[in-house]
Amino acid sequence: MSDYRIQGATGAWEVVIGLEVHAQVTSAAKLFSGASTEFGAEPNTQVSLIDAAMPGMLPIPNAECIRQAVRTGMALEAQINPWSRFDRKNYFYADLPQGYQISQLYHPIVGEGEIEILLDPKDEASAKRIGIERIHLEQDAGKLMHDQHPSYSYVDLNRCGVALMEIVSKPDMRSPEEAGAYVRKLRAILRYVGSCDGNMEQGSMRADVNVSVRKPGDEFGTRTETKNVNSVRFIMAVIEHEASRQVDVLESGGSIVQETRLWDPDKNETRSLRSKEEAHDYRYFPDPDLLPVELEDAFLVECRASLPELPDAKRRRYEGALGLPAYNAAVLTAEVETARWFEALLAEVGDAQALRASNWLISDLFGALNRLGKTLETSPVSPSQAAELLKLVADGTLSGTLSKQVFEIMLETGQDPGAIVEERGLKQTSDTGAIDKVIADVMAANANKVAEYRGGKDKLFGFFVGQTMKAMAGKGNPAVINELLKKALG
Amino acid sequence: MSVDTATVRKIASLARIAVSDAEAEALAPELNNILGWVEQLQEVDVSGVAPMTAVIPNHLRLREDKVTDGGIREDVLANAPNAEHGFFAVPKVIE
Amino acid sequence: MSNVTDLGIAAIRDGVRDGRFSAREVAEGFIGAVEKAKALNAFTVETPEHALAAADAADAARASGELKPLSGVPLGIKDLFATKGVQTTAGSRMLQGFEPVYESTVSGNLFAAGAGMLGKLNMDEFAMGSSNETSAWGPVLSPWRRNDGGNAALTPGGSSGGSASAVAARLAPGVTGTDTGGSIRQPAAFVGITGIKPTYGRCSRWGMVAFASSLDQAGPMAHDVRDCAIMLEAMAGFDSKDSTSLDVPVPNWEAALSSDIRGKRIGIPKEYRIEGVPEEIDRVWEQGIAWMRDAGAEIVEVSLPHTKYALPTYYIIAPAEASSNLARYDGVRYGQRVAPEGGNLQDMYEATRAAGFGKEVKRRIMIGTYVLSAGFYDAYFNQAQKVRALIARDFERVFEDVDLLLTPTAPSAAFGLGEKSNDPIAMYLNDVFAVPASLAGLPAISVPAGLNAQGLPLGLQLIGRALDEQGVLNAALAFEERAGFKARPEAWW
Ligand SMILES: [Mg+2]
């Protein structure tokens, strides 16, 4: 239970948050036409006569979009509706050629489900379940450009008709952090499933943020909906600003109007759209151009079978079967790429090395990538090269210090660690003969210190270790050096 | 149910059709007439009847996820009252 | 040869095949007739070049022995069908100058079968009307006149009024029509020709300007049953571009034509005997019943209890769908735009739609918007969809007992222009007999039965089971043989 509160003049206020996330379905073609969904094409070059709503054009649904919505529903442990249908949401706007959006109101394809969020990755006890109300399929709208001409807005229909999943949460979130965790988790799941690339910069994921405030224990307050917020940071900012704005309004004796608002990232505030709102009445009714969507059992079985291991299951397996600390498991499963990379590495070093491998990945590799401004996708070091490096440490070929040197060279050159060790002779030596010889030289060169040591100045032992190491350019096996020095110094 | 001119205006604005006062005045009784006439459906007992979905039994067919269309900007813009630089142009929208 | 324009589709097809005349002669004959008939206002666009090109292709095909089913047959195409590069307006100022870059599936099928196009046919705006008076391009005149010596202008009916006039006046041997609530059958009856609305889903709706998607269905209008069968064969067929298209084979209706209907059971729905219908309608209905009996059919009185609710149901569902289907006419991507000086986008929408749509279309958009609006959806639209299910169920029940239904097509003969245009409901009542079959998606044909006392044609309707166009056509053929309807209007235009 979140104890996030807004302290007002009249006391503490609780914030109630629900999110409607629009996630672009990963598909080659649009929901009802054969035009491409590719991002960033020339204006109106990815538009079919259907998308442009020419007279007499008719929609034909894309099987993959239905499949992805069903797989997503299954990943959210949601109820899949074997009978659903498309409705028309009627309103006029320049980015909506048909004069209606084909959506699903009365019979959505996916019903109730839930998502588990972790507020503290180190702590299972911080887990909270956020309810999913429904998921429905609908068409995206086109794009308006207002800055190209003094008196005209320009319309580009490339996005128009691209398939969206609208994932509607229950009003179960109580703080910006919970909302942030929810969106990050939802994004992770969609990316594991492969039903949405989660690319918020390109608008593949946008959220309508519903916020209301109440005194703890009271009924829900009136909510406002801030539309099309396209980053986790903004979503959290919207909640903070909108919640405190509502508290101010209420405490100054005003009341909240149920309205649509817009987030202004520059001014850092939400703005009312009432001007453009004027009494919306969408006149939903079943689209007579389309028949009901009926899902057969075989299709549902195929959808379920095609689901990958999902983040929660993976995290628990890493903690259980692999015995990784909760933190490591959480970090490694947060993003599908990280888990893939880790499992590729693990496949070569073996589960027994899971802990060392995960620590190396999280501290050494991530540290280096951050430093270099790179990601796992652009990492100069491959999982198998990493595996080789870890093996060289395990079999004593490299000391900790040496392995760090080798890793740096790998990052610069992309070479295999083995080759680097050979070329630069960075092997660690445990050859007692060689080490005894060096020790003899060191003792000869420091006869007086030897005398002092033998005279009881034990502290000097470290000095001899250091000198020997130095003489061996760091390649001597520290354990062996210690042992032989003790003997030699007697 | 009775439609007054205020309702006519509301409906007309939902339908994005400009109506003059005279038209609104004239439409109100017309719509009342027609709506009053269809009212008789209320007397039909439809308990247990599902609304019709497909008039002739039929199955929804789905498309394969293939790019088979697009790349026809000239055709898309061919009949546009105002097209500029590959866009449709409309009176400026202030958001 | 007397006059090619007297010929029907089969006669032209066979004559061209047998070399009795060339396709070009035929095309030129009809093109000439069209040119002389401007007074009827049946065509919105004339495309002689298209008809001639198809004719020359037909003559060439004959030479190389590759004739197609409709080679040499010039047709008229209702302006509701998108025709590539040829203005398509659906009878509306809103689409003035709109030249589609695509061809509707139905017109495309006809052209692929060798037919040519004489032009686009006038119609009620967006097919909303029963008299062709709602067309932005002016009303179509019926070639018929009352025998009272006066020459009052009569309606050919609607919405396929131009189609009806063109066939009755011998401007085209066959035409396409569309039928949402009687728009093929009522005009066919008004001008003494034959027109069939096939089962919903037989003809693709792709490229046909939508009025009410769950009801719209294309069909042929021609001189007789055989010509309708020939044309429907070419028009119909599964189309993967239309979700509601039926994936069933198209029978060879013409080849299977037979007027032997002995033993068929034909139902006479008692609810179709309604108050205030002139008894000339009852008389012709009785006559039709007698002919069917004579053909060896068994006549059975049946009941379709929800008949009286069909029209109100239709006038909720059709306007509701239309209010949404016509939202795309916003002046942004095609058609007319009216942008008031200094006005914003919403002003442009309102001005464009106020100027682009006619009175009846606005009226129906308003009704449709109202019945779908918040708080009314269940009371109106949902209730209507349930009653529609009951109406369809009525038909299913009687078709367990009978093979066909025989009813009047329209409650009156053609009326004068302006007689009903100020009373919407009186106008709507024209389709009281046609609408039930539309709501149930059933095949229904109108065949000429005779003339009334004023010398105007009257038609009767045969309704069949879903997908039983053959049964409908066969019974209509038996009817046609007995009716022997040969009357045709004096050419005054
Ligand atoms: Mg929303």
Ligand SMILES: [Zn+2]
């Ligand atoms: Zn949405």
